[in-house]
Amino acid sequence: MYNRVTDGIISELSQIVGIENTLVRTEAMEPYTHDHVIGLRADPEVVVKASSAEQVAAIFQLAQREKIPVTPRGAGYGLSGGAVPVVGGIVLSLEKMTRILEIDRENLMATVEPGVITGDLHRAVEAVGLFYPPDPASLDSCSIGGNIAEGAGGPRAVKYGVTSNYVCGLEAVLPSGEIITCGGKLVKNVTGYNLVQLLTGSEGTLAVVTKIILRLIPLPKHRIDLFVPYDDFESAALTVSAVIAQGIIPTAMEFM
Numbered sequence: 114m115y116n117r118v119t120d121g122i123i124s125e126l127s128q129i130v131g132i133e134n135t136l137v138r139t140e141a142m143e144p145y146t147h148d149h150v151i152g153l154r155a156d157p158e159v160v161v162k163a164s165s166a167e168q169v170a171a172i173f174q175l176a177q178r179e180k181i182p183v184t185p186r187g188a189g190y191g192l193s194g195g196a197v198p199v200v201g202g203i204v205l206s207l208e209k210m211t212r213i214l215e216i217d218r219e220n221l222m223a224t225v226e227p228g229v230i231t232g233d234l235h236r237a238v239e240a241v242g243l244f245y246p247p248d249p250a251s252l253d254s255c256s257i258g259g260n261i262a263e264g265a266g267g268p269r270a271v272k273y274g275v276t277s278n279y280v281c282g283l284e285a286v287l288p289s290g291e292i293i294t295c296g297g298k299l300v301k302n303v304t305g306y307n308l309v310q311l312l313t314g315s316e317g318t319l320a321v322v323t324k325i326i327l328r329l330i331p332l333p334k335h336r337i338d339l340f341v342p343y344d345d346f347e348s349a350a351l352t353v354s355a356v357i358a359q360g361i362i363p364t365a366m367e368f369m
């Protein structure tokens with residue numbers, strides 16, 4: 114079904130991303146053989162680290178021409194095996210695309226590259242009084258691109274929603290090598306096919322996301338933590354529905 118990666122293809126790839134961003138040695142490629150799914154691993158034939166949408170496009174054009182599979186990869190913290198190159202070929206890492214391109218305080222939007230670590234974005238927007246709520250427990254290790262691909266979310270989801278509720282615009286590269294943009298700095302964007310949401314949660318199967326516009330909200334001014342002991346599980350569980358029935362949506366509730 115697929116062809117093997119030849120020396121000639123590796124040479125072309127290194128012309129696109131640079132020799133220093135083209136890994137072929139077994140030891141250098143080892144971190145790219147797995148994500149965080151226990152027991153699942155597969156060897157890539159080559160790992161390339163892209164720095165721009167144009168590089169991603171050129172890699173896809175080459176891969177299409179040569180019938181080589183491409184597996185996109187963010188930080189490799191996934192729990193569904195999506196970044197594991199189960200059919201070999203090229204692992205396309207976005208780890209170098211780590212720029213926060215803009216924090217637009219007037220429009221409450223951030224524009225970022227996919228390799229930005231989620232916790233870094235949290236800190237950057239909070240420093241200017243804004244808030245990006247999605248909070249997967251892996252936030253200090255995983256990337257925004259991986260969050261988009263996995264629709265990631267954490268304990269704040271009940272009050273604030275998950276990643277898909279904050280993605281307003283995407284730049285992405287299709288397997289053909291075509292660079293597309295969809296959505297934008299818009300909250301109301303209601304006609305036409307919703308390609309932003311189609312790509313969000315698609316686990317890298319439709320396109321590689323190379324730029325992301327995210328909605329921000331004002332940083333809450335006050336936060337109160339409550340630690341409440343209970344005698345039994347049932348009364349603790351009933352409190353959750355009782356609190357919500359009162360019209361109070363907590364940021365997070367955790368059972369310890």
Ligand SMILES: Cc1cc2nc3c(=O)[nH]c(=O)nc-3n(C[C@H](O)[C@H](O)[C@H](O)COP(=O)(O)OP(=O)(O)OC[C@H]3O[C@@H](n4cnc5c(N)ncnc54)[C@H](O)[C@@H]3O)c2cc1C
Pocket residue numbers: 148149184185186187188189190191192194195196207227248249250251254255256257258259260261262263264265266267268316317318320321322323
């Ligand atoms: C300890 C731990 C705790 C976790 N907690 C949570 C949690 O609370 N909530 C939660 O939702 N998840 C959680 N996860 C899972 C994981 O962190 C998330 O799925 C996260 O979004 C993965 O991001 P990543 O950058 O590591 O992606 P990767 O693992 O590198 O890739 C994940 C998928 O995204 C694709 N992909 C990556 N970048 C791109 C891109 N730019 N364009 C297109 N496709 C791309 C890959 O092909 C793959 O299919 C946890 C994982 C661990 C190990």
